[in-house]
Amino acid sequence: MYSIEKVDTHVHLEGYSPCSNFEVKELEQLVEEKNVSVTCITDHHTIDGALEYMSVHKTIIIPGVEVTTNSVGDVLVFSEDIEYLKSLAPTSTTGKILMPITLESLKSGDDRVLRKVDALELYNGTYSMAIFAGSVEAKHLVRMKELAKAYDVAMTGGSDSHMPTQFMRAYTEFPEPVRNVKDFIRQIKEHKVTPHFNL
Numbered sequence: 183m184y185s186i187e188k189v190d191t192h193v194h195l196e197g198y199s200p201c202s203n204f205e206v207k208e209l210e211q212l213v214e215e216k217n218v219s220v221t222c223i224t225d226h227h228t229i230d231g232a233l234e235y236m237s238v239h240k241t242i243i244i245p246g247v248e249v250t251t252n253s254v255g256d257v258l259v260f261s262e263d264i265e266y267l268k269s270l271a272p273t274s275t276t277g278k279i280l281m282p283i284t285l286e287s288l289k290s291g292d293d294r295v296l297r298k299v300d301a302l303e304l305y306n307g308t309y310s311m312a313i314f315a316g317s318v319e320a321k322h323l324v325r326m327k328e329l330a331k332a333y334d335v336a337m338t339g340g341s342d343s344h345m346p347t348q349f350m351r352a353y354t355e356f357p358e359p360v361r362n363v364k365d366f367i368r369q370i371k372e373h374k375v376t377p378h379f380n381l
């Protein structure tokens with residue numbers, strides 16, 4: 183019987199994201215240990231890591247790209263179109279699914295990107311720890327929820343893993359099977375997903 187799919191929507195691999203110390207073989211090991219059947223790989227401006235992983239491992243991989251923009255900080259882009267993902271330039275903001283993930287993007291007050299996105303990343307594994315520890319005010323989460331409601335977009339969770347201990351710290355629940363990118367995108371667009379954070 184099918185149970186809810188827990189998907190880490192934000193993962194960086196060593197060798198593909200310069201800032202990451204999370205090796206491909208460590209991800210393989212964690213996927214086995216945690217019994218994860220689907221994970222995203224979202225390196226900075228490349229899907230090469232995701233493609234390499236997909237070629238050698240049976241886990242379902244949702245390839246994405248984290249794109250740095252001049253105006254609103256970083257966004258995650260997912261698409262069924264692999265060539266499109268490969269083509270994303272560092273300043274592109276025209277993704278088919280965009281998730282602004284930085285506090286700065288919201289502080290800027292620029293809502294042009296917000297009007298185009300399908301989801302906001304409510305929980306990010308790297309800053310959510312700080313929020314729960316009290317060093318970042320929890321009102322940020324309240325603000326994110328207000329924005330998601332105002333712009334009628336879904337909310338997701340992703341660990342933003344740069345090392346093995348961060349994997350699945352934040353994740354997104356999908357109530358229906360995620361067999362491919364299409365299933366992933368559809369459930370986000372239909373607001374069926376729920377963000378989670380592991381303390």
Ligand SMILES: [Zn+2]
Nearest residue numbers: 192194248342
């Ligand atoms: Zn990231």
